[in-house]
Amino acid sequence: MRTDDAAADRAASAFRERFGTDPEGVWAAPGRVNVIGEHTDYNGGFVLPIALPHATRAAMARRDDGRVVLRSLQHPDEDADVAVADLAPGSPSGWAGYAAGVVAELAGSVPGGLSVLVDGEVPAGAGLSSSAALECAVAVALRDLLGLDLSPEDLVDVARRAENDFVGAPTGILDQSASVLCTEGHALFLDTRDRGTEQVPFDLAAAGLALLVLDSGTTHDHAAGGYRDRRRECEAAAEQLGVPLLRDVADVADLERLRDGSAEGEVLHRRARHVVTEDQRVLRVVGTLRAGEDPRAIGPLLTEGHISLRDDFEVSVPLLDACVDAAVAAGAHGARMVGGGFGGSAIALVDADAVDTVTAAVTDRFAREGAPAPRSFVAVPAAGARRLS
Numbered sequence: 409m410r411t412d413d414a415a416a417d418r419a420a421s422a423f424r425e426r427f428g429t430d431p432e433g434v435w436a437a438p439g440r441v442n443v444i445g446e447h448t449d450y451n452g453g454f455v456l457p458i459a460l461p462h463a464t465r466a467a468m469a470r471r472d473d474g475r476v477v478l479r480s481l482q483h484p485d486e487d488a489d490v491a492v493a494d495l496a497p498g499s500p501s502g503w504a505g506y507a508a509g510v511v512a513e514l515a516g517s518v519p520g521g522l523s524v525l526v527d528g529e530v531p532a533g534a535g536l537s538s539s540a541a542l543e544c545a546v547a548v549a550l551r552d553l554l555g556l557d558l559s560p561e562d563l564v565d566v567a568r569r570a571e572n573d574f575v576g577a578p579t580g581i582l583d584q585s586a587s588v589l590c591t592e593g594h595a596l597f598l599d600t601r602d603r604g605t606e607q608v609p610f611d612l613a614a615a616g617l618a619l620l621v622l623d624s625g626t627t628h629d630h631a632a633g634g635y636r637d638r639r640r641e642c643e644a645a646a647e648q649l650g651v652p653l654l655r656d657v658a659d660v661a662d663l664e665r666l667r668d669g670s671a672e673g674e675v676l677h678r679r680a681r682h683v684v685t686e687d688q689r690v691l692r693v694v695g696t697l698r699a700g701e702d703p704r705a706i707g708p709l710l711t712e713g714h715i716s717l718r719d720d721f722e723v724s725v726p727l728l729d730a731c732v733d734a735a736v737a738a739g740a741h742g743a744r745m746v747g748g749g750f751g752g753s754a755i756a757l758v759d760a761d762a763v764d765t766v767t768a769a770v771t772d773r774f775a776r777e778g779a780p781a782p783r784s785f786v787a788v789p790a791a792g793a794r795r796l797s
């Protein structure tokens with residue numbers, strides 16, 4: 409991983425090379441892994457993400473010709489150049505849509521246009537929120553550059569609206585909240601209903617542990633159907649239960665009412681059971697960490713969360729199941745898929761001296777499944793969105 413200074417220099421010099429002038433600043437925002445609390449955010453529930461050291465940088469300067477010119481070192485053949493007035497869903501599309509969507513949200517403040525150079529190392533399609541990292545880097549840059557009076561929560565909302573309304577992915581606020589609000593050394597305990605936050609100390613190294621991220625290499629796309637279907641099912645379950653959000657269900661026993669003998673009732677019951685039990689798991693994990701107990705105790709809750717995502721919410725894929733099984737069989741204290749699912753990454757809580765053994769066991773298992781070795785790294789909680797220079 410580059411240091412912030414080296415990363416800022418690299419983005420600034422690439423900006424100069426492409427635009428022929430200095431940027432007015434360089435900003436960064438991280439990707440995330442969620443420790444626990446999956447598919448709870450759009451149900452008003454709890455989440456517990458950490459920010460990754462992997463970040464996206466935006467070097468930026470204002471223009472005076474009314475155009476938004478977007479360039480990415482990761483997508484060198486996909487420059488975008490659109491008049492501010494013409495920004496609209498699909499214009500531009502692809503990677504640039506995530507950045508342009510944020511500019512569109514704040515378009516009234518940037519009549520003269522912007523030059524933007526993007527660089528970063530958050531793996532795309534790995535369930536590690538590369539899209540939120542890009543959105544949040546641009547949002548925080550615009551706030552500073554234009555002197556906008558936006559709170560951190562406003563930045564989260566701007567970035568999330570870019571994803572929902574411009575890109576068309578119906579996600580919740582987990583990823584953008586993590587990218588903006590996380591702090592080094594902590595997990596962010598967020599109540600997505602009232603937006604209350606608590607920074608929970610998360611120093612696994614001190615306990616001789618590591619959080620291993622294993623990217624299965626199977627990609628996901630949240631603009632696609634599965635995620636949208638799950639949202640609809642959760643809304644249908646809440647409506648049938650007569651509550652505004654599944655967060656409002658106090659006890660899994662209250663979900664029995666969904667089982668009306670129909671196949672659909674059974675499906676809604678399982679979807680809702682995932683959400684209600686996942687909220688309970690987040691609270692138990694936070695309780696363990698707050699009390700300063702041995703973090704190994706959260707391992708079984710992570711694995712339970714995976715089983716719930718696999719069997720009740722049905723958003724896992726066989727390779728992620730294989731990853732979790734192999735990690736736990738090789739000595740991980742717990743493991744689960746992370747993010748929206750249908751591909752992407754898993755995390756495993758492992759003793760620090762078992763990182764190599766567990767990675768090798770998962771690699772072997774992937775080979776037997778005919779899959780290439782997973783990309784892997786140890787995640788240490790890093791800082792949220794910030795100005796670098």
Ligand code: GLA
Pocket residue numbers: 445446447448449450579580581582583630747748749
């Ligand atoms: C994706 C979405 C988030 C959240 C997770 C599942 O990452 O962007 O809003 O719903 O899936 O927890």
